[in-house]
Amino acid sequence: MDTPVLRADTLNKTLVMNQGADSGPNGPLTILKQVSLTVPPAGSLAITGASGSGKSTLLGLLAGLDEPSSGSVELFGESLSGKTEDQRAALRLGRVGFVFQSFHLLEHLTALENVMLPLELAPHPASDLRARAEQALVEVGLKQRLHQPVVRLSGGEQQRVALARAFVIRPGLLFADEPTGNLDRATGHEVVERLFALQHDYQTSLVLVTHDETLAARCEHWYRLVDGRLEAVQP
Amino acid sequence: MSGGGLGTALTQWRRRWRLPEMKLLFLALLVSAMAVASVGFFTSRVEQAMLSQASQMLGGDLVLESARPFSPDYRAEAESLQLHQAESIHFRSMVAVGDRFQLVAVDAVSDAYPLRGQFEVADSPGAPARAMARSELRAGEVWAGQRLFTELGVRPGDTIQLGQRTFMLRQVLVRDPVAGDSLFELAPALIMPLADLESTGLLSPASRARFQLMFAGPPARIDALRTRLAPRLETTERIRSLADGAPTIRQSYERANRFLGLAALFSVVLAGAAIALTAASLIRHETPTVAVLKAFGLQRRTILRDYLTSLWGLALLAAGAGALLGYGLQWLVGGWLGSFAGIELPPAHWQPLLVALLTALVMVTGFSLPYLFNLMDTPAMQILRGNLHPRHPLGWLLALCILPAVFILLWLQAGELKLALWLFLGLLAGLLAFWGVTRLALAGLLRLGLRPGWEWLAPLRHSRRSSLLVVVFATGLFTLLLLASLRTDLVGRWQDSLPVDAPNYFLINIQPEERAELERFLAEKSLKANLFPMIRGRLTRINGEPVTVEQYADPRSRRLLEREFNLSELVTLPASNRLLAGAWFPQPGTPGLTVEEGIAESLRFRLGDRLTFDVAGQVFEEPVTSIREVRWDSMEPNFFVAASGGALERMPRTFITSLYIPPGQEDIVSQLVRGFPGVTVIDTGAILAQVRELVGQATFAVQGIFLFTLVAGVVVLFAALQSQRPERRRELAVLKSLGAGHRLLQRRIWLEFLLLGGLAGLLAGLLAMLGSNLAGIYLFSLDVRLNPLLLLAGTVSGALLVGAAAWFNLRGLLDTPPMDLFRG
Known part of the structure; x- marks a missing residue:
């Protein structure tokens, strides 16, 4: 069997709200309990849950944006435990893509420049990065919008730019955090179709956090976060 | 963005340039560099003009004086430094014409004398004077002061006996530029070629004479000569230079210099405040970007390097452009001076350019580093949680970066460590005082605002924001009020000290028995x-x-x-x-x-x-x-x-x-000389004219540099407003969506800023009153004067200036639909 792209083992995350209190309303708050999961290469996994159930916290731990209270995460076969923030960042560089609920495009840049950004982050940027970024935007149907400042694009178009930005590096792993959360139904549907198409084309592993159970059902694995624990759901 | 070399760096820089904050930062840096450079260039030119004026009174840039002839080594030393040299020997002797004798003050001077300034001579007593070089006086000829002609009844062309030889009286000496020192010389002056001195047989080793060696050249070489000569001087020898020149000139020069220095320094502090505010607002704007970049895998040191490269590039560009503009500005002012005021300024030094570049780099680094450190530490998790709020840098981090930067800036401008230290402490104390008093005053106003009928004070409720604005506005206004007050006092004082009827003649040797009669004579002529x-x-x-x-x-x-x-x-x-x-x-x-x-x-x-x-x-x-x-x-x-x-x-x-004998009434002098033969009349008109010219230069410089500080003050005002614009935008969006109309919002903005500006102005006025008195006493030797007008001027100008600037800055937002405001 291939090495999993992502593996989490008995993750716990506890927040200390008020130092000195061991229990009660001001005591430590356990958000995640004994969470374990595995994402195989080119596999897809959805995490659903109510608001405040800890979905984003889990995504942050899986991506190495935050550290667990206990347990371990392996990204591309490398453990994140004991690594500094910068070492964890180096592990993501060029291999991990993100799609955020609020798009988080850089407002002062054009669509093309936003997509070129992850390519430029590489230590030795390739010479054809502009062509690759253009191609990525063509693939999400924004050929006519390359040089538009992103603030002039509609919500759906902005999220498509975000998709192009995520896939332009041909990531081994893509984290999508409520990718349709800020979009209307029709636009959301279009974005999701493109997301799965790209994931399939590039054989990217996908970790998808969403409210939308229809969307979750399209993934190979589906977990629901209830009371800090993961429960497998049969798609 | 990362390791992509110059090309990538330029691309990033070009993209970042689109941020409004980058443009504002550029503007703030540009204006600060312009202020620093124009003040620097202009000060250096005025300083050189004043130094050259002072040099004229000294006859050179450095003068050696002794009662005995100098060792030839000194001249050799000056020659090795390629300095110009001149020599004079001053002594008293008797001139004879037939059986009439007159004591004269002789200056036997070399051909190059004076190295600075020029003699003025007239062809006959009372004829118009013209400049003439000493070298035009041939062997066997002398120039003599008007009094010698009067006392001996001689005319130009006549022959006089001096020691063992005769000389021809060539012309009437009207002005010896080196007169400042020998103002109270009783005997009429006589200028003769040094080469003729030996033939007179007047000077023996026992004679009482004053020997002078004068040197002129670039300041660095003059300093070098001073350093070399100082340890070798005999006890009877002394060095005189511009710094210890005639007291008459020195005091005016020092006061003007101090004011110019202070004004330049204040414009730097103001520009620094503008840059700190804008840098902070730029970094705040970049927080989401950095969170995204970190999620994509960017490391902290790369982020720091990227931003610093961008900011340094910006600083160099702005400082270069600002220095060029500053040069142009002072060139225009200098040209204007030349054509209208008849004051010729020497060309500027290049050092202010370097100071402007250094200032911009120090400012942008010191003021943005604490925010950059914070930016690097933006948790990438924030992007998932959606709470993309910039964090406030820790107090110690701010202090660690900003305080040394401010100190270096003060040092760069003040040019001396001790002064910089005092100014630094003064600035800190002033800011703390502003902050403390502002917090107290705002707390009082807010408490009042909770009472029924006082709800209109509500816009001040954002007390941290209000305090920051008041402190920034108050600092700017304080600077302007202090300089305005000092400028008025200083210029007024100079003008008072040299009124139109400033004395132009001295009468000495008045015998007690002549006193009553002389007083009667003067009263008859209506002379005080x-x-x-x-x-x-x-x-x-x-x-x-x-x-x-x-x-x-x-x-x-x-x-x-x-x-x-x-x-x-x-x-x-x-x-x-x-x-x-x-x-x-x-x-x-x-x-x-x-x-x-x-x-x-x-x-x-x-x-x-x-x-x-x-x-x-x-x-x-x-x-x-x-x-x-x-x-x-x-x-x-x-x-x-x-x-x-x-x-x-x-x-x-x-x-x-x-x-004071008004022009056209010089015959009174002749009557005086005839009626009171024992009384010696000394004409100080020439020295008075020199002092007037100097004061004219200083006054103009002071007025001009004050204007530059004013510009820097206005930039700070706008930077402060701009730094809070995003917050204002959100606030206006919420208020509009809640139903606040254009008129209500307009009233709210005016009210808030009139209050803040008025409060800032009042504080600034109070501190300026204190500061101008302290500076007046310790820096400028001016009298203590508590000027309550400063309080009124501060409050009113603060309210109006800040109110108008805020209106100008925010009026566009009032016309923007709420949805657009929300979108940012």
Whole structure:
């Protein structure tokens, strides 16, 4: 069997709200309990849950944006435990893509420049990065919008730019955090179709956090976060 | 963005340039560099002009003086430094024409004399004067002052006998630029070629003469010469340079210089505030970007390097452009001066360019680093949680980066460590005072705002934001008010000190028996004059101990002791004097002496010391009861040591006075000379004209530089407003969505900023009142004057200026639909 792209083992995350209190309303708050999961290469996994159930916290731990209270995460076969923030960042560089609920495009840049950004982050940027970024935007149907400042694009178009930005590096792993959360139904549907198409084309592993159970059902694995624990759901 | 080399860096820079904050930062840096550079360029030009004016009175940039001929080594030293040299020997002698004799003050001068400034001569007494080089005087010819022609009844072309040879009186000497020093020379002046001196046989090793060697050249080489010569000087030799030139010039020059320095410094502080505010707002804007980049895998050191590269690039570009603009601006002002005011300024030095570049780099680094460190630490998790709020840098981090930057800026401008340190501490104390008082005042207003009927104070509720605005506005307004107040005082004081009717003649050697008649004569001519007794006495003992020249090392003290003091009696403290220590004589005839500050320092007199003087064989002893500061540029008789009115009645004396004789009435002088043959009349018009020219230059510089500071102040105002614009935008969006109309919001904005501006202005006025008095006393020797007008001016100008600027800055947002405001 291939090495999993992502593996989490008995993750716990506890927040200390008020130092000195061991229990009660001001005591430590356990958000995640004994969470374990595995994402195989080119596999897809959805995490659903109510608001405040800890979905984003889990995504942050899986991506190495935050550290667990206990347990371990392996990204591309490398453990994140004991690594500094910068070492964890180096592990993501060029291999991990993100799609955020609020798009988080850089407002002062054009669509093309936003997509070129992850390519430029590489230590030795390739010479054809502009062509690759253009191609990525063509693939999400924004050929006519390359040089538009992103603030002039509609919500759906902005999220498509975000998709192009995520896939332009041909990531081994893509984290999508409520990718349709800020979009209307029709636009959301279009974005999701493109997301799965790209994931399939590039054989990217996908970790998808969403409210939308229809969307979750399209993934190979589906977990629901209830009371800090993961429960497998049969798609 | 990462390791992509110059090309990628340029791409990133170009993209980042689209951020409005980058443009504002550029503008703030540009204006600060422009202010620093134009002030620097202009100051350096005015400074050079003033130095050259002062050099003229000295005859060179550095002058060596001795009672004996100099060792040829000194000249060789100057030659090795490629400095220009000139030489003069000053002595007194008798001139004979037939059987008539006249004592003259001879200056035997070399061809190059004077190295700075020019002689002015006239072809006959009363004819128009023109500039002439000493080299045009041929062997066997002399120039003589007008009085020699009057006293001896000779004309140009006549022959005079001087020592063993005869000379032809070529022209009338109207102006010797080096007259500042020998103002009280009693005998008419006579200028002769140095090469002719030997043939007169007048100078023997025993003769009393003053030898001078003058040098001129670039300041660095002059400094080098001073360093080389200083340790080798004999005790009878001394160095004089611009710094210790004639007191008349020095005081005006120093005051102007201090003001210019202070103004330049303030414009830097103001520009620094603008840059700090804008840098902070830029970094705040970049927080989401950094969170995204970190999620994509960007490391902290890369982020820091990227931003610093961008900011340094921006700083260099802005400083370069600002320095160029600053150069252009001062060039225009200099040209204007030349064509309208008739003042020629020498070309500027290039150093201000370097200072502008350094200033911009220090500012942008020091003021943005704390925010950059924070930016690097933005948790990438924030992007998932959606709470993309910039964090406030820790207090110690701010202090660690900003305080050294401010200190370096002050140092760069002040040019001296000790002064920079004092200014730094003063600035800190001022800011703390502003902050404390602002918090207190706002807390009071907010408490009041909770009461029914006072709801209109609600816009101030954002107390942190309001405090920051008040402190920034107050700092800017304080600077402007302080400079405005000092400028008015300073310029007014200069003009007062040299009124149109400032004395242009001195009368000395007035015998007591002539006094009444002379006073009558002057009254008839409607001339105001105050006659002071002049008693010549030698200081013999201090506290009973004999005084000898050997007890003092410095040449000035030795020189003072070798000569007789001009003592006087004073009934009231003259207007041009200020009491520094002790008490003024309670009534005429009281025992005691009042001593000038400089001489007290040189001869180490303290209050209570008993001084013994010998006046032509009569001895008196009095204690020092007060120490005075004397404004030497007043052109009135001033005395180093004086007793109270009538206290020295038994001592032999003459009288001295100064007069203003209006142009066209010079015949009064002839009548005076004829009617009172014993009285010596000295024309000080030439020196007065020099002082006036200097004051004119200084006044203009002060006014011009104040304008630059004003511009820097306005930029700070806008930077402060701009830094809070995103927050205002959100606030207006919420208020609009809640139903607030255009008029209500308009009223709210005006009210908030009128209040904040008024409060800032009031605080600034209070501190400026204090500051201008402190600066007045310690830096400019001006009188203490509490000017309540500053409070009113501060409050009103603060309210209006801040209100109008805020309106200008925010009015666009009022017309923007709420949805667009929300979108940002």
